[in-house]
Amino acid sequence: MSKNNKVLNLYPIDYPFETLILRAKSNPPKLILNPDFQRRYKWDKEGNERASKFIESCLMRIPLPACYFAENEKGNHEVIDGVQRITTIKNFFNDEFRLEGLTIFKELEGKLFSELGDYKNELESTTIRCVVLRKENPKELVKEIFARLNQGAVQLSSQEIRHAIYPGSFDNLLIELGKLPFIETFGRGESGVKEKDSREQEEMILRYFAMQSNLDDYEDKLSKYLDMYISQNQILQEETINNLRNEFKNTLNKCLFVFDDNPFVNTAKDKKRQGLVYYDLLMWDFRNRELEFLTQNKNSIQEKFNELCLDTNFNKTLSGGLQSKSSILRRRILWTEKMAILNG
Known part of the structure; x- marks a missing residue:
């Protein structure tokens, strides 16, 4: 030419x-x-x-x-x-x-x-x-x-849009926590080839905070629920931001401790890759667990999680309507029942 x-x-x-x-x-x-x-x-x-x-x-x-x-x-x-x-x-x-x-x-x-x-x-x-x-x-x-x-006509992700529409102290916290080493490498699996983009790490952090409630306002559309949560918490005081930062880090560290630095993995599968379903569930549960309890029952908790991954009723919630309110609550009930045995 x-x-x-x-x-x-x-x-x-x-x-x-x-x-x-x-x-x-x-x-x-x-x-x-x-x-x-x-x-x-x-x-x-x-x-x-x-x-x-x-x-x-x-x-x-x-x-x-x-x-x-x-x-x-x-x-x-x-x-x-x-x-x-x-x-x-x-x-x-x-x-x-x-x-x-x-x-x-x-x-x-x-x-x-x-x-x-x-x-x-x-x-x-x-x-x-x-x-x-x-x-x-x-x-x-x-x-x-x-x-x-x-x-170049790549559609913006939901989190990229949230980042543009809801700037503020809470969004800044999502960015900060999204840079934690474990979060940055989440989901890469054993090959380590999966790269994150489109602010997926920040959406992970947002999921944690949004999922701490009993989901009364959840209408079976996760993206809409996350939109609502960030809009309601766009501007937060420094003290609140500090508390949220410490809460997330402490909860994540509990999960890392109990599962030997490799939490949120479906242990029933050959390919060991972290999944958001397990992240949502364990981060929700461990938030209010005392470290002393987790330390005393570490091995038993691992066994109960292995049982959960093999549980037929649990696996039914992973197909069709994965993020429906009923599926999320069902997973919480099944896990809580297993943990209740350890509570004595």
């Missing part, structure tokens, strides 16, 4: 939503949403909440990522990045879905575009930066650009 075929020939332009939709609806369309290398629209796979959130973001005037178009031989534009956003705008302007799951513009919940009143004009005039690759660019280069653009 020559040097000229490696450098993009492009120009930027800011299009109002109204203009984009007119170009997409023209006959023949001047804006083509489904070129052969583009992904199909998928924001409606599980209802319209994601699409509604995008519309709400537009109303909030949150800066939008640029769209990328490729100019074809007829001078029309093929969308190589931005089809989900533009299709969402087009569908909403056509009254094809009602807004749902809004958190800021709650007064617009359930409304069609035609029912938005003054907000209609605001959406129609909202602009989005579009980068147009001129038709002189080789087709192979256009496809390469699409591939590279979408390599």
